Amino acid sequence: MKRQVDLAEISDGRRYGANDMVKADCGGCEGCSSCCEGMGKSVILDPYDVQELAKGLSLTFEQLLASVLELNVADGLILPNLKMAGEQERCGFLDGQGRCRVHPFRPGFCRMFPLGRIYEGDGFWYFLQVQECRRQNRGKVKVRKWIGVPEFSRYEKFVLAWHGFLKKWQGQVCGEPDGELARSVCMRILKEFYLRPFDGGRDFYGQFEERVREFG
Ligand code: SF4
Ligand code: SF4
Numbered sequence: 001m002k003r004q005v006d007l008a009e010i011s012d013g014r015r016y017g018a019n020d021m022v023k024a025d026c027g028g029c030e031g032c033s034s035c036c037e038g039m040g041k042s043v044i045l046d047p048y049d050v051q052e053l054a055k056g057l058s059l060t061f062e063q064l065l066a067s068v069l070e071l072n073v074a075d076g077l078i079l080p081n082l083k084m085a086g087e088q089e090r091c092g093f094l095d096g097q098g099r100c101r102v103h104p105f106r107p108g109f110c111r112m113f114p115l116g117r118i119y120e121g122d123g124f125w126y127f128l129q130v131q132e133c134r135r136q137n138r139g140k141v142k143v144r145k146w147i148g149v150p151e152f153s154r155y156e157k158f159v160l161a162w163h164g165f166l167k168k169w170q171g172q173v174c175g176e177p178d179g180e181l182a183r184s185v186c187m188r189i190l191k192e193f194y195l196r197p198f199d200g201g202r203d204f205y206g207q208f209e210e211r212v213r214e215f216g
Helices: 047-057 061-065 108-112 143-147 152-173 180-195 204-215
Strands: 021-025 069-074 077-082 115-120 123-128 139-142
Touching: 021 123, 021 143, 047 061, 047 152, 047 180, 047 204, 061 069, 061 077, 061 180, 077 152, 077 180, 108 115, 108 143, 115 143, 115 152, 123 152, 139 143, 143 152, 152 180, 152 204, 180 204
Parallel strands: none
Antiparallel strands: 021 139, 069 077, 115 123
């Protein structure tokens, strides 16, 4: 989701790449789950996130939508996000002890936190959100290790491609957000990248690239 923010106010002023060390390591978040509550609609899931959750929990996208995810409009397109439920607006994956039940396959936004991404030119950087994490004295960790997704270069290439894909289609539908084109694009994106399962026996990134090509 696009955010209009002054980076100088919310970050330490530095841009980080995959191999940079950053003070993001919260030491296992012992006793804290504050960034898993009250996040509104902001934890948006990409197709990699959804296929990881679906695989890890042996659930379909529809089953996830019936419980822990919801659909909302983000910059003109309909995309899934983690549902914050109840009075405390807690993520449905939090257990009674405030721990994440899907930690090994949690979504990319959760993996990054308290880092964020800023897209510039043909690429992106990471930045450290200084007001978001309550943990004091966080340790230094390499960005790629903190995020912890295998085949990290391929993952970053996918993140950039997905961002470019969404930006392209957001641009196409922005003039007429309630029109026929917008409806049809939104439905096709949901169908091709979320509802239609990725084949767990094949490379995810290859399948993603095929679907982007087919989408037009
Ligand atoms: S998926 Fe896990 S880490 Fe992410 S908000 Fe939910 S409980 Fe927290
Ligand atoms: S606010 Fe920081 S310490 Fe607390 S759960 Fe989130 S990342 Fe962990």
